[in-house]
Every structure is written in structure tokens, then in C-alpha cells.
Amino acid sequence: MFAARKLLGLVGVLLMTAALTLEPGPAGAEEVTFTSDGTRLNGTVFAPPGTGHRRPGLVLVSVSGWLPREELHKMVAPFVEAGVVTFVYEKRTAGYSATQRSYSQLADDALAAVRLLRARPDVDPDRVGLWGISEGGWVAPLVAARSPEVGFVVLLAASGVQPARQTAWHLDNLLRHDGVSGPLALNGVRLAEGLGQFPEAAFDPAPALTRVRQPVFAVWGADDHTVPPAESMAVVRNALEQGGNHDYTMRVVSSATHPLARGTTWIVPEFYDLVTAWLKSPKAAGRSDAPPSQERTSLPVEPHTWYESAWAQGGALLLMAVLFSAYLGAGLVGRRRRRRAAAARGPERDPGMRRTARLLAVCGLLAPLGLVCYVVALLLTQSTGAVGGVVVPYLALRGVVLLAVAAMAFVAAAWWRARRHITRAERVRLGLLLGGGAVLLPWAAYWGLLFG
Numbered sequence: 510m511f512a513a514r515k516l517l518g519l520v521g522v523l524l525m526t527a528a529l530t531l532e533p534g535p536a537g538a539e540e541v542t543f544t545s546d547g548t549r550l551n552g553t554v555f556a557p558p559g560t561g562h563r564r565p566g567l568v569l570v571s572v573s574g575w576l577p578r579e580e581l582h583k584m585v586a587p588f589v590e591a592g593v594v595t596f597v598y599e600k601r602t603a604g605y606s607a608t609q610r611s612y613s614q615l616a617d618d619a620l621a622a623v624r625l626l627r628a629r630p631d632v633d634p635d636r637v638g639l640w641g642i643s644e645g646g647w648v649a650p651l652v653a654a655r656s657p658e659v660g661f662v663v664l665l666a667a668s669g670v671q672p673a674r675q676t677a678w679h680l681d682n683l684l685r686h687d688g689v690s691g692p693l694a695l696n697g698v699r700l701a702e703g704l705g706q707f708p709e710a711a712f713d714p715a716p717a718l719t720r721v722r723q724p725v726f727a728v729w730g731a732d733d734h735t736v737p738p739a740e741s742m743a744v745v746r747n748a749l750e751q752g753g754n755h756d757y758t759m760r761v762v763s764s765a766t767h768p769l770a771r772g773t774t775w776i777v778p779e780f781y782d783l784v785t786a787w788l789k790s791p792k793a794a795g796r797s798d799a800p801p802s803q804e805r806t807s808l809p810v811e812p813h814t815w816y817e818s819a820w821a822q823g824g825a826l827l828l829m830a831v832l833f834s835a836y837l838g839a840g841l842v843g844r845r846r847r848r849r850a851a852a853a854r855g856p857e858r859d860p861g862m863r864r865t866a867r868l869l870a871v872c873g874l875l876a877p878l879g880l881v882c883y884v885v886a887l888l889l890t891q892s893t894g895a896v897g898g899v900v901v902p903y904l905a906l907r908g909v910v911l912l913a914v915a916a917m918a919f920v921a922a923a924w925w926r927a928r929r930h931i932t933r934a935e936r937v938r939l940g941l942l943l944g945g946g947a948v949l950l951p952w953a954a955y956w957g958l959l960f961g
Contacts, residue, residue, distance in 0.1 A: 537589065538582070545601070545621040546614060552598030552622065553582060555589045556631055565788055566594045566626040566637035567663070570619050570645030570652075572768065575600055587781035593788065596626045610708045616651035623658055636660050636788075638723070641667060643736070643768050647714050654720035663784055664727040665776070666768035668736035669744025670807050673702050673710035675736050678807035680887055682734040687900035691957025696817070697884050699810050703819030710810070718748030725749060725757040726787045728780055730765030731801040739803035746797070758787055759797040816955065825952045826877050832945030833873040836866070839938050862923040865916045866942055872913035873945050879906045880956060910949075910958040917946035 539554045557564065567588055571581060578599050585595040604614055619639060627634040638661035641649030646667020653659040668675045680694035702710040727745055729738040742759055749757050762779055764771055771777045812818050883902050924931065924939050931939070953959045 541596075541625065543598075543621050543625045545618040548601050548603050548618075550598050550601060550618060550621075551578075552596055552625075553578065554626070554629070555582070555585060555595045555597070556629075557589055557592045557594065559631060563633035564592055564594045564631060564636075565660075566596065566629070566632040568596045568598075568619060568622045568626060568637070568639050570615070570639055570641040570649050571597075571600060572642050573644040575602075584776060587778070588785070591781070591785045591788075593785075594626065594629065594632050596622055598622050608706055608708060612648050612651060612709055612712055615648045616655065619648060619652045620656055620658070623652065623656070627658060634658075638662060640665065640784075643667070644672075647672070647709075647712060650714060650717040650721050653723050654717045657722070659723055661724045661726070661788075662721060664725065664745070665780065666729060666733060666736055667714075667727060667741060667745065669714060669741030670737060671711050671713055671810070673698050673707055673810040674807050676707075677810055678737055678805075679735045681805075683887065684903075687903075689900055689903050691960075692955070693884075693957050694887070695808055695810065696956060697887075699812055699817060700819055700822050702810060703812060704823075715744055715748040718745060719752035721749065721752065722754055723756075725754070726760075726784060727757065728760045728762060728769060728783065729801065730767060730769045730771075731761050731763045732765060733767045733801075735767035737803055737807045739800040740807060742800045757797070761798040761801050816951075822952075825948055829873055829877060829945050829948050829952070832941050832948070833870045836870045836938055836942040836945070839941070862920065862927075865919045865923075866939070869913055869916035869920055869946060870942055872909050872916065873949050876906070876910050876913060876949065876953065876958070879909055880958075907958050910953045913946065913949060914953075914959070917943065917949075920946075 537556045537558070539556065541552050541554055543550055543552065567585070569581060569585060578597060581597040585597055588595050598618070601615075601618055604611060623637055623639065626632055627637050637659070639645075639649040639652055639659055640663040641647070642665045646664045649662050649664065649667075653662045670678075677695045677698040680698070684690070684694055698707065698710075701707045725745070727742070729736075729742060731738065738761070742761075746757070746759060749755070760783055762769055762771075762777060765777055769776050769780050815821055879902075883906050886902055920939065921943060924943075950959075
């Protein structure tokens with residue numbers, strides 16, 4: 510499931526960057542290569558025109574997935590114009606994929622990039638820092654906690670909660686925007702994590718933050734619905750304070766979404782102004798805004814009961830598929846025999862009952878398939894940053910489930926009325942069918958498809 514999530518994520522990032530306004534990339538580009546953990550990585554260093562003085566340096570730790578380096582170039586242009594030597598490098602492919610990634614390994618890559626920038630003659634090695642955006646906000650503190658070579662940390666739209674928890678909160682926001690409530694988002698992420706399709710799902714950013722001793726500048730958008738901004742601010746602040754680091758600045762930008770976007774502009778100009786002022790005089794510019802309002806608190810994703818586990822949910826899907834398919838398969842095998850005996854049959858051969866039974870079997874097979882397709886559609890919506898368009902497929906999915914429930918009630922009542930006339934073979938077939946329905950009912954209730 511989450512393999513699809515990350516493949517769609519790449520498409521989503523491309524679509525999102527195409528739709529947002531970004532300034533052209535800066536001049537003064539120098540292509541470089543460096544090695545991290547035996548992997549060769551490519552990057553670009555952007556240096557402002559020389560003045561004879563060493564400049565501060567900044568390494569960009571980018572968002573989830575693979576954003577084209579050309580788009581990253583555009584993002585750093587304001588910093589280069591402000592006199593900051595900025596390094597943008599391409600994310601690794603070895604060890605970073607849809608179902609595999611290590612934030613510790615990504616931190617090693619970022620530290621290697623810091624060392625490359627520190628070695629440049631036009632860079633002040635004591636003023637080389639990291640800029641972590643979104644997923645990079647989980648990685649950058651790891652680097653700073655490991656090495657004093659990092660001079661400062663800038664966090665943009667960093668999540669203070671675990672990746673699985675953040676994703677569930679975001680998906681739930683998308684659903685609620687279209688009037689869909691219920692446990693679908695949380696349970697979907699829980700299942701994906703249980704299936705091992707969500708790498709680094711339980712990563713906790715707080716321990717690394719408690720070990721960060723460098724100055725920290727963190728910014729969130731007040732209207733961020735991708736990461737919980739108020740919770741994240743609290744986690745970052747509390748972790749730094751717990752570790753004894755009081756040298757931090759936290760700002761909130763009004764009317765900005767994720768990652769600090771407003772309208773068609775991705776990363777509003779205020780962000781660059783705030784960070785540039787802080788880099789020139791961190792102590793003088795330091796301040797912390799009040800946290801933004803956050804309508805709902807994110808929820809933990811860990812399974813709480815046996816039926817929420819991946820094996821229980823997978824077993825339910827498999828059992829439904831077997832039982833409903835067995836009913837339809839047995840019906841196809843015995844169709845010719847039933848036609849010859851149809852004239853002698855009683856109420857159990859009522860055509861309405863047979864059609865309703867087949868309807869139940871078909872809906873019982875379509876419901877799980879529809880849920881998978883719906884979750885993939887949600888993930889695509891999340892990846893592109895779009896909000897909306899999720900209610901129609903949800904209503905269609907609920908309609909299939911409710912139709913199956915109604916058909917199940919009709920078949921059960923008809924079987925009871927005709928119980929004296931139904932053959933043993935027919936009892937077995939109907940038993941398989943209603944057995945699948947008995948699994949479908951609690952499964953649909955767990956996913957919020959019966960009520961809500």
C-alpha cells in the first residue's frame with residue numbers, strides 16, 4: 510500500500526512544484542560530487558559574488574521523495590542573494606525507496622555535505638548550518654546532535670510527531686474537509702505500518718532534539734494541515750529545553766500552509782526575510798511566537814487490540830475473498846443441474862433470492878477492493894497537496910457496503926422462510942455466502958463504512 514504511496518508521492522511532488530510559483534535558480538553554480546557511506550552523491554554549490562570575506566554556509570535537507578535538483582535550486586535563490594553559500598544535493602537512491610529508508614543514513618549524507626561546504630575557502634566553517642524542510646526536519650536534528658561541525662539548524666514545517674502519526678493526521682484532514690469522518694485514515698496508516706510498508710513510521714524526533722546544542726530557528730505555517738503545527742512547536746520547544754538548549758527561535762507565518770505556501774507561492778518571502786535576519790544576528794532576532802490554533806490533536810497509530818493487527822485485517826480480507834468467491838464458483842459449477850431441477854424447487858429457487866445472493870457475493874468482493882483503491886486515491890491527493898475530491902468515491906464505497914448488508918438481510922430471511930425445502934448443497938453454498946457477510950459486517954464497522 511505504501512509502495513504506491515511513495516510512487517504517487519514522486520508524481521505528486523512534480524505536480525505540486527509545477528503548480529507553484531518559484532523564482533529562477535541562482536547564478537554562480539558549481540557542480541560537485543561527494544561520497545557518503547560508499548555512495549556517490551551529486552550536488553550544486555551556489556556561491557554569491559566574492560567579497561574577500563568568508564560567508565555563512567547552508568545545506569538543504571529536502572522533502573520526502575526525489576524533488577528535481579532544478580526545483581531545489583530555485584528554492585535557495587533568496588539565500589544566495591543574501592550572501593549565503595548554499596549547497597543543494599540530490600537524495601540518494603541506494604537505500605532510499607518506497608519501502609526502505611533510514612533517517613540515520615540520510616543524516617550521514619547531510620553531514621558529509623556539511624563537511625564539503627566547511628572545506629571551501631569562501632565559507633566560514635563555524636557558520637555552516639542545515640535547512641531541513643518537512644522530512645528534512647526529522648533528519649537535520651539528527652545531524653546536529655551527532656556533530657558540532659553543524660553551526661545552526663533551520664527547520665521549515667518540521668513535524669514533531671512520528672511519521673505515521675503525522676500522515677494519519679493529514680489524511681484525516683483531507684477527509685474531514687469533504688465531510689467524511691471516521692477511523693479510515695488512522696486505521697489505514699496502522700495497517701500499512703503493520704504490513705511493513707511504511708519505513709521509519711515510528712521515528713521519534715524528540716530524542717535527537719534533546720541533544721541539539723546549536724542555535725535553532727524553526728518556522729511553521731499557521732494553516733498547515735500536513736503536519737500538526739501547534740503540537741510540533743511544543744515538541745521541538747520542550748525537547749530543546751529538556752536538553753538545556755535555550756538558544757532557539759520559533760515563528761509562525763499567518764495564512765501559510767505546507768511547506769509555508771500561500772496561494773501559488775511555495776515558501777513565502779517572509780520566511781527568507783526571517784531567516785536572513787536571524788543569521789545576521791541570532792541573539793538579537795530571536796523570539797518565539799504563540800503556537801497557532803490547531804483544531805484537532807493527532808492520534809497515535811499503534812495497534813491497541815488484536816483485530817487491528819495486520820495479520821487479523823489481512824486474514825479478514827482473505828476469508829471474505831475465499832467465501833464470496835466460493836459461493837460464486839459453486840454457483841457456476843452447478844448452474845446446469847439447477848436449471849434441470851428448477852421446476853421442482855420451492856421458494857429457495859425464487860429468482861429474486863438468487864439474484865440478491867449473487868449481489869451480496871459481488872458487493873462482498875468489491876468492498877475490500879474498493880477500499881484499497883480509495884486509500885490509494887487518498888494518498889495521491891495527499892501527495893499533490895490538493896484538498897477535496899475524496900467524498901464521491903467514499904460515498905460509492907459506502908454504498909457498496911450498505912447494499913451488501915441489505916442483501917445479506919434479505920438472503921438470510923429468505924433462507925429461513927424456505928429452510929425446509931433447501932437442499933444440503935444449497936445450504937452449504939448459502940452458509941459460505943452468509944459466512945462472508947458475517948466477516949464483512951465487523952470489518953466494515955472497523956473501517957467506518959457502516960456508520961458516520
